[in-house]
Structure formats: C-alpha cells, structure tokens
Amino acid sequence: MRVLIVGCGYVGLPLGAELARRGHEVFGLRRTADGEGELRAAGVAPVVGDVTQPESLRALPEPFDWVVNTVSSSKGGAEVYRAVYVEGTRNLIAWLAGSGVRKFIHTSSTSVYAQTDGGVVTEESAAEPLTETGRLLVETEGLLLAAAREQKFPAVVLRVAGIYGPGRGHLFHQFLRDEARISGDGSRLLNMIHRDDVVGAAIAALERGEPGRIYNVADDESVSQLEFFRWLSEQLDKPLPPRASAEENAGRKRGVTNKRVSNRRLREELGWVPRYPSFREGYAEDVKRNA
Numbered sequence: 222m223r224v225l226i227v228g229c230g231y232v233g234l235p236l237g238a239e240l241a242r243r244g245h246e247v248f249g250l251r252r253t254a255d256g257e258g259e260l261r262a263a264g265v266a267p268v269v270g271d272v273t274q275p276e277s278l279r280a281l282p283e284p285f286d287w288v289v290n291t292v293s294s295s296k297g298g299a300e301v302y303r304a305v306y307v308e309g310t311r312n313l314i315a316w317l318a319g320s321g322v323r324k325f326i327h328t329s330s331t332s333v334y335a336q337t338d339g340g341v342v343t344e345e346s347a348a349e350p351l352t353e354t355g356r357l358l359v360e361t362e363g364l365l366l367a368a369a370r371e372q373k374f375p376a377v378v379l380r381v382a383g384i385y386g387p388g389r390g391h392l393f394h395q396f397l398r399d400e401a402r403i404s405g406d407g408s409r410l411l412n413m414i415h416r417d418d419v420v421g422a423a424i425a426a427l428e429r430g431e432p433g434r435i436y437n438v439a440d441d442e443s444v445s446q447l448e449f450f451r452w453l454s455e456q457l458d459k460p461l462p463p464r465a466s467a468e469e470n471a472g473r474k475r476g477v478t479n480k481r482v483s484n485r486r487l488r489e490e491l492g493w494v495p496r497y498p499s500f501r502e503g504y505a506e507d508v509k510r511n512a
C-alpha cells in the first residue's frame with residue numbers, strides 16, 4: 222500500500238516505521254522539513270504540508286491507499302483545535318474524497334467521554350464533553366462519520382486514551398521530578414495506552430476497521446491515580462506524592478472525568494491484543510532505568 226501519515230510525530234513515526242518494515246511505501250507529513258533525517262532513518266519518505274493549508278495537500282505525491290491522521294494540536298487551545306482538527310479534517314476529506322483512498326484512520330481522544338461516575342464507557346456511551354476542546358473533537362468525528370455515511374468516505378475513528386511510552390507520560394515524569402500531587406482523594410481513574418499499542422490499533426484499523434465505526438483504544442486496566450502513584454512509590458522506593466491543595470483541586474475541576482474506557486470492541490472486532498495490558502508492563506523498562 223502507499224500510505225500517508227499526516228502529522229508524523231510521536232505516534233505517527235513508529236507507525237510509519239512499522240508499516241515500512243511490513244513492506245508498505247510510507248510517506249510522513251509534517252509542517253517543516255526539520256525532521257527529514259529522522260523520518261528517512263525510519264524508512265518513511267518525508268513530505269511537507271499543513272492540514273490547515275489545502276493547497277499544500279494538493280501538492281502531495283498522490284495517490285494514497287491508506288491515510289492515517291495523527292496530527293495534534295501541539296498543546297494549543299480551542300482556536301488551534303478548530304484549525305487543526307475541524308478545519309484540517311474538512312480539508313483532508315475534501316482533498317481525498319473520490320481519490321480512491323481505501324482507508325482513512327483518525328486519532329480522536331477518549332476525552333470526548335464526559336462521564337464522571339467511574340462506570341464502564343463503550344463506543345455506544347454518550348460523547349458529550351463539557352470542554353470546548355472536547356466538543357471540537359466530537360465535531361471533527363462528526364465530519365468523518367457523515368462523510369462515511371454520505372460519501373462512502375472510508376473513515377475509521379480511534380478514540381485514544383492517555384498516551385505514554387518512551388519520553389512521554391505526564392504523571393510519571395511529574396512523579397520522578399517530585400512535582401506530582403494527588404488530586405482530591407486520588408480515586409479518579411486514569412485510562413492509558415502505550416504508544417506501541419496505539420500503533421498496533423492503527424494497523425488493525427487500517428487492515429480490518431469498518432468505515433464509519435468508532436473504536437476505543439485503551440489498555441485493559443483503568444487505574445486510580447492513587448494506585449498508580451502507590452505502584453510507582455513501591456517500584457522506585459520513593460514516598461507517595463503530597464495531596465493537592467484545595468485551590469489546586471478547584472482549578473482542575475472543569476472537564477475532569479472519571480470512567481473506565483472499554484477496549485472490548487477493538488479486541489473482539491479487530492483482533493487487537495495490547496502488548497502492554499497495563500501500566501505495569503508499559504512502564505517496566507522506564508521504572509527499571511530510574512530505580
């Protein structure tokens with residue numbers, strides 16, 4: 222297959238490397254040529270473009286059989302979300318519809334689920350986020366699902382949990398730097414996924430994903446923040462982090478969710494099996510290195 226990875230970064234680069242290893246012809250798109258060496262070393266042909274600039278997409282070396290959109294907001298706010306996710310996706314659909322593309326994978330987020338009761342969340346559960354950025358992700362998904370329905374655009378949506386892996390993992394790094402705080406009573410559930418298992422899910426979706434369908438991408442074990450820190454404390458022989466102040470807790474309230482994201486559909490329908498079923502396996506190497 223000729224594959225284009227749009228936003229070939231933290232997830233896109235190892236995904237491109239794995240697809241190239243499997244014999245596909247892979248192109249990786251970023252906004253600048255700065256990382257060309259890194260892409261080439263992974264067996265990915267670098268291309269430059271910007272999803273917010275449709276003319277830059279039309280200059281790409283078409284046609285592509287598979288397209289994966291792993292563009293991120295680069296930590297920007299709602300304005301960037303609208304430009305990169307909503308308008309960027311609109312531009313990608315307009316550019317690719319009718320091009321013969323066979324599968325289009327979009328990486329959305331489990332942050333679209335606003336549930337706070339700690340219950341199990343499946344793809345059938347309500348996706349009614351309270352934050353503006355969450356709503357923009359739902360709007361983006363809506364564009365893709367409508368295109369799948371109305372134009373037979375072969376879009377598959379992956380709702381991805383908090384990604385960790387080499388060099389990534391917000392709470393883990395805060396813990397190492399002694400900057401972590403236990404929020405509230407620590408009972409809020411975290412839903413995580415190792416980067417390499419996002420890569421596996423994207424490949425499963427490219428090969429077997431059903432257009433117009435949503436799949437959650439999370440590991441097997443939602444874990445409370447307190448339990449996660451407890452495990453790190455034991456493994457690294459460090460004290461538990463202190464509790465957050467009332468002020469810090471109040472500041473975090475908005476958009477804070479509490480849920481167990483189910484990966485059952487991804488497992489059962491696409492045969493995906495996580496290499497790292499929980500944070501314990503996923504962080505084992507990092508923990509060993511920092512012990």
Ligand SMILES: NC(=O)c1ccc[n+]([C@@H]2O[C@H](COP(=O)([O-])OP(=O)(O)OC[C@H]3O[C@@H](n4cnc5c(N)ncnc54)[C@H](OP(=O)(O)O)[C@@H]3O)[C@@H](O)[C@H]2O)c1
Binds near residue numbers: 229270272273294
């Ligand atoms: N991080 C998480 O925990 C998490 C959770 C759920 C879902 N996700 C989603 O998972 C996907 C992959 O995340 P990631 O961490 O791999 O992302 P990332 O590395 O932060 O960014 C991906 C790439 O997007 C490129 N990019 C940014 N703006 C662009 C634009 N306008 N046009 C073209 N390329 C652009 C960046 O390259 P340049 O800056 O060089 O252009 C970067 O290489 C994203 O869709 C993200 O929203 C992430």
